[in-house]
Amino acid sequence: MSTILDNQNILSTICSFCGTGCGIEITVENGQPVRVAGDKKSPVSHGETCVKGSQGWGYIQSKERLTYPLVRRNNRLERSSWSEALKIITSAVHRVKSQYGSDGFGCFSSSRSTNELNFLAQKFMRQVIGSNNVDSCNRT
Amino acid sequence: MFGTGADTGSYDDFEHTDVIVVWGSNTQEAHPIIYNHMRRGIKNGAKMVLIDPRKLAMENFSEIWLPVNVGTDIALANAIGHVIIEEKLYNALFVKNATLFFEEYRNQVERYTPEFAERITGIPQEKIRATARLYATANRAMMAWTLGITEHHNGTNNVHALINLALLTGHVGKPGSGLMPLRGQNNVQGSGDMGALPNKLPGFFNVEDIKARERLERAWNCEINPENGLNVSEMQEAMHEGKLKFLYVIGENPLQSDANTTRVAEAFSNLDFLVVQDLFLTKTAQIADVVLPAAGWAEVEGTYTNSQRGVQRVRKAKNPPEEARDDLAIFCDLANQFGVNWRYETAKDVWDELRSLSPAHFGMTYERIDREYELQWPCPKLDEPPTQILHTRLHTNDVGLKAKFVLVNYEPPVDVVDEEHPFVLITGRRLAFYNTGVTTNNYGSKVKDQKEYLEICPKDAQRLGIDTGTVVRVQSRRGSVVVPIRISNKLSEGTLFMSFHFPDQVDTNVLTSDDVDKKSGVAPFKYTAVQIEPFLVSEE
Ligand code: SF4
Numbered sequence: 001m002s003t004i005l006d007n008q009n010i011l012s013t014i015c016s017f018c019g020t021g022c023g024i025e026i027t028v029e030n031g032q033p034v035r036v037a038g039d040k041k042s043p044v045s046h047g048e049t050c051v052k053g054s055q056g057w058g059y060i061q062s063k064e065r066l067t068y069p070l071v072r073r074n075n076r077l078e079r080s081s082w083s084e085a086l087k088i089i090t091s092a093v094h095r096v097k098s099q100y101g102s103d104g105f106g107c108f109s110s111s112r113s114t115n116e117l118n119f120l121a122q123k124f125m126r127q128v129i130g131s132n133n134v135d136s137c138n139r140t
Numbered sequence: 141m142f143g144t145g146a147d148t149g150s151y152d153d154f155e156h157t158d159v160i161v162v163w164g165s166n167t168q169e170a171h172p173i174i175y176n177h178m179r180r181g182i183k184n185g186a187k188m189v190l191i192d193p194r195k196l197a198m199e200n201f202s203e204i205w206l207p208v209n210v211g212t213d214i215a216l217a218n219a220i221g222h223v224i225i226e227e228k229l230y231n232a233l234f235v236k237n238a239t240l241f242f243e244e245y246r247n248q249v250e251r252y253t254p255e256f257a258e259r260i261t262g263i264p265q266e267k268i269r270a271t272a273r274l275y276a277t278a279n280r281a282m283m284a285w286t287l288g289i290t291e292h293h294n295g296t297n298n299v300h301a302l303i304n305l306a307l308l309t310g311h312v313g314k315p316g317s318g319l320m321p322l323r324g325q326n327n328v329q330g331s332g333d334m335g336a337l338p339n340k341l342p343g344f345f346n347v348e349d350i351k352a353r354e355r356l357e358r359a360w361n362c363e364i365n366p367e368n369g370l371n372v373s374e375m376q377e378a379m380h381e382g383k384l385k386f387l388y389v390i391g392e393n394p395l396q397s398d399a400n401t402t403r404v405a406e407a408f409s410n411l412d413f414l415v416v417q418d419l420f421l422t423k424t425a426q427i428a429d430v431v432l433p434a435a436g437w438a439e440v441e442g443t444y445t446n447s448q449r450g451v452q453r454v455r456k457a458k459n460p461p462e463e464a465r466d467d468l469a470i471f472c473d474l475a476n477q478f479g480v481n482w483r484y485e486t487a488k489d490v491w492d493e494l495r496s497l498s499p500a501h502f503g504m505t506y507e508r509i510d511r512e513y514e515l516q517w518p519c520p521k522l523d524e525p526p527t528q529i530l531h532t533r534l535h536t537n538d539v540g541l542k543a544k545f546v547l548v549n550y551e552p553p554v555d556v557v558d559e560e561h562p563f564v565l566i567t568g569r570r571l572a573f574y575n576t577g578v579t580t581n582n583y584g585s586k587v588k589d590q591k592e593y594l595e596i597c598p599k600d601a602q603r604l605g606i607d608t609g610t611v612v613r614v615q616s617r618r619g620s621v622v623v624p625i626r627i628s629n630k631l632s633e634g635t636l637f638m639s640f641h642f643p644d645q646v647d648t649n650v651l652t653s654d655d656v657d658k659k660s661g662v663a664p665f666k667y668t669a670v671q672i673e674p675f676l677v678s679e680e
Contacts, residue, residue, distance in 0.1 A: 013438065014453070016326045016444075018323070021444060021447065042514075044151065044514060048176060050172035060458075072430070090474070092412070096413060100386075108387070108388070113327065114467075115333070116494075118335075122334060124474070126362075131365055133384070134336050134369060136372070136392070
């Protein structure tokens with residue numbers, strides 16, 4: 001596994017915008033990406049990218065990112081801790097399971113996330129919940 | 141046979157082929173880099189056939205453009221099949237050795253004469269014949285499609301109609317000959333391959349396959365539900381009916397991105413509990429009971445699988461902000477609340493478990509992907525090359541399972557055009573914008589067109605006395621939106637185009653039908669009957 005790099009460094013990764021899978025090089029300075037360009041080593045794109053790939057990534061540094069868990073209290077979303085948020089989910093799972101069984105559950109997984117996340121999402125649904133109700137919103 | 145729903149060939153095949161059929165895909169805008177491969181192919185002498193109601197910019201480079209009436213692709217494909225058989229241009233050897241149900245297919249397309257198809261599709265019969273001849277007599281031919289045709293693991297009728305043409309001509313499973321469904325989002329291919337589908341287990345096994353279930357049951361020490369689950373549309377139906385009460389949504393925003401959003405909102409209001417795991421407080425997150433802040437691109441390690449079945453590594457360049465966490469860590473902590481003892485330290489641990497369960501992925505270790513950059517499945521052995529082209533066996537003496545012609549008929553679209561709704565509205569993507577725009581609406585000033593507008597052809601605009609900038613009300617059988625128009629030469633009479641990238645400005649999905657394709661659960665985003673009229677400010 002790679003570690004976060006302190007000074008300037010270049011990291012190869014894959015574009016997250018469409019199914020082509022172009023290779024991307026991120027220039028990282030002091031733990032933050034500062035530049036993104038096509039990766040010449042990519043057998044898919046040989047250094048090419050489109051405007052989405054080279055310009056669209058800034059959202060990950062957006063000020064509007066969620067930075068802590070939220071839970072609903074008195075019909076409002078309020079800041080919470082990870083352990084509280086997970087406890088609330090866990091007790092809701094038990095409650096719904098006893099009332100509706102495993103058919104009462106569903107998961108919309110993400111066709112933008114990694115294979116590894118999708119593997120765990122379906123494993124959670126099948127092993128923990130006992131349901132095959134897992135699909136991604138966007139299958140095209 | 142083609143059940144895994146993946147590209148049979150590789151992007152490079154576009155560069156070394158004789159004919160490229162692009163069917164219902166604005167490849168140049170939606171997949172620009174794949175389009176670059178096509179352009180190099182054209183430079184190398186390939187001829188392009190473009191099948192799309194819109195006169196896309198790509199039309200400049202195409203030999204034939206077929207502005208097919210929206211929703212009539214099956215009639216066109218069957219007519220092309222008809223001509224290929226009638227003029228004896230099919231690959232008789234391939235059909236005999238490698239396919240089943242040819243006679244049934246021949247009978248089926250018998251009535252799809254070019255004359256008959258012309259009335260449905262609006263394509264002159266001579267052009268249908270010319271296309272059939274070009275495709276069938278080519279040495280090598282590629283066929284690509286995307287949202288316009290809508291692809292899924294079950295295969296929709298449209299897709300079968302296209303596959304049939306490849307079976308007829310043998311244009312599949314060879315260098316320069318393949319079927320290429322182009323994937324919209326970056327990891328549609330991979331999420332399905334991982335088993336994040338209601339009817340598939342990891343590694344392409346069916347839920348209904350008892351042996352596959354037993355293998356998982358041993359590995360995971362649990363019982364696997366033997367019944368197929370619900371797809372996204374069916375889950376929303378179950379939410380409506382009050383049967384599905386707990387929903388976990390990861391990185392998706394169904395309240396804005398699904399067709400017919402009013403009805404989706406109703407379904408969500410029936411839930412007892414909603415968890416949303418995302419980067420942003422989306423519309424869907426705003427109504428959740430718990431919102432979990434996830435890590436995004438460049439903040440996690442892992443893999444994506446691209447449209448040509450290539451597994452590639454994504455790497456971590458920065459930490460997620462503040463308390464946001466990697467999805468893998470979130471799921472481990474959550475699962476362990478239920479005593480299942482998940483012990484994944486790294487993404488590689490998860491991947492290695494997947495490799496142990498999916499023979500097609502076994503030969504792809506992280507180390508090997510690091511070394512070789514991209515590995516296309518199936519890749520079962522550590523010391524053997526991955527697979528650039530699927531189904532090559534169809535051209536050998538050892539064919540194995542033969543490929544089946546699947547009979548499909550043209551059925552008129554559900555949302556009928558009539559006097560009250562005389563226009564066909566097509567919805568799709570525009571370059572540089574991405575679905576509901578959660579991730580791309582802050583490009584800054586570098587990209588133009590950051591607004592929703594309705595495209596209309598000059599003739600229709602003139603007839604209605606409207607011009608670029610005029611604000612109109614667009615009315616479908618489900619709802620209406622207000623949007624400025626822009627005159628566009630790309631469109632033919634009676635068709636309109638709008639994207640769905642700016643739901644806060646114009647909620648396009650209020651208009652669209654959620655009458656889903658029964659096989660795939662994919663809503664027909666592409667086709668909605670509408671009326672338009674100038675919108676007067678006094679209406680507000
Ligand atoms: S750079 Fe463009 S074409 Fe390449 S993967 Fe990203 S969005 Fe797709």
